Amino acid sequence: MYQRIVGALQDDIASGRLHQGQSLPTHRALAKALGIDLTTVTRAYAEAQRQGLTEATVGRGTFVKARQQPGPRGPAAPGIDLSMNLPPQPAEADLDGRLAQTLAAVRAESGLAAYLTYQQPGGTAAERQAAAEWMQRLVPGLTPDRLVLAPGTQAALYCILLAHIAPGDTVITERLTYPGFKAAAAAAGVRLIGIDMDEEGIAPAGLDRAARAGAAKAVYLMPTLHNPTTATMSAERRARIAEIISKRGLMLIEDDPYSFLAPGPPPISALVPERAYLAASLSKCLAPGFRTSLVAVPDSAAAVRIASLFRATLQMPAPLMAAVATRWLRDGTANAVVEAVRAEAAARQVLAREVLGRHPYAGHPNGHHIWLPLPASWPAERFAAHLHGKGLAVVTGEAFATDATPPNAIRLALGAARGRAQLSKALEILSDALSVRAPDDNVV
Ligand SMILES: Cc1ncc(COP(=O)(O)O)c(C=O)c1O
Incomplete structure (x- = not known):
């Protein structure tokens, strides 16, 4: 009987009928509702907790802990x-119309099937040229040899960690950080130290303290429209952070999918380009399905290294999508x-x-x-x-x-x-x- 109760909990979590955080009836209420012995319910709840399905807080009761796992068709979505x-x-963006138009233009030029092949993992020379020109609004003077076209910022973050941070080592972040970076760090075996934030983002004193303690080689930041707090750093704060990065010999991983949308002060990377990666995804200003991110890297050797890690993991942006995206950067559509x-x-x-x-x-x-x-x-x-x-x-x-x-x-x-x-x-x-x-x- 107690196993049937645990099974019912598993089923209801899997189907989305029970949600994470939802409270469960007291032992006594459930025993009464089911007409069974109290000890059976106690045993069932203990087993559910052991399996990580629920958690109990003294004085507050028992809550669902596990989440519904997305099935092949995704979670049973609410409305x-x-x-x-x-x-x-x-x-007004007319994404459908513009996509159709660009595909027709690409087809007329070279045929679409030409893009159904392997390409250079960091983007073709023409794509990197177009991307570098577009990125010059963030990093003046950026040249194509210091840029890779990544199959999304997510892939870039993971490969930057693989390139520079050994498993077990630590990266400094804002106390609240992008879940995708948490996931990449976990996959790479990298630990994170979160530093306190104020209304502009990471607190310089906290960053300096952590860096001085020698705890980390790199810092990951979102200075513009921080996800989730929406904080944006002033130019003065960016200069202060850049100073600390230089003084403490840190590497910077700057994630900026938002400043094309919400232009702010120049990125921190522009102040310390020789020790910075700046990932500018097109996911938030155009559409995530492009799986294309423009990544400025410290030097041309880093571009080669990151591209070779793309080959080892996600290979390359889908060529047809990268071709459409870079054409949009060039022709004003973007x-x-x-x-x-x-x-x-x-x-x-x-x-x-x-x-x-x-x-x-x-x-x-x-x-x-x-x-x-x-x-x-x-x-x-x-x-x-x-x-x-x-x-x-x-x-x-x-x-x-x-x-x-x-x-x-x-x-x-x-x-x-x-x-x-x-x-x-x-x-x-x-x-x-x-x-x-x-x-x-x-x-x-
Ligand atoms: C800070 C940040 N970086 C990166 C991404 C995702 O970028 P991409 O789609 O290029 O992997 C997101 C998406 O939510 C984001 O908020």
């Missing part, structure tokens, strides 16, 4: 999934799409402010997401489970945490809504949830 940080696809994406992002931020009113949260006028601290009465996992029950998926602070004390907050990806009407609905669900108290524990 509105604002968990992935996607750019919107506004009609600028037009970025402009449309930026306008839509701005409109969505206005909408969020209208619906959420005075509820405090952090956002950037052109950003794709907002970061919303929660009252103590609403622990983030339970709040997310509550939203999930209302048909809305968000991400909690835990996904970004580098230690065991995640902030009680959620990230809402405004760009992921199919349109503004869907976004309004999601924001109404969120606003309603914020206005109610957390339901009592142990509701059967």
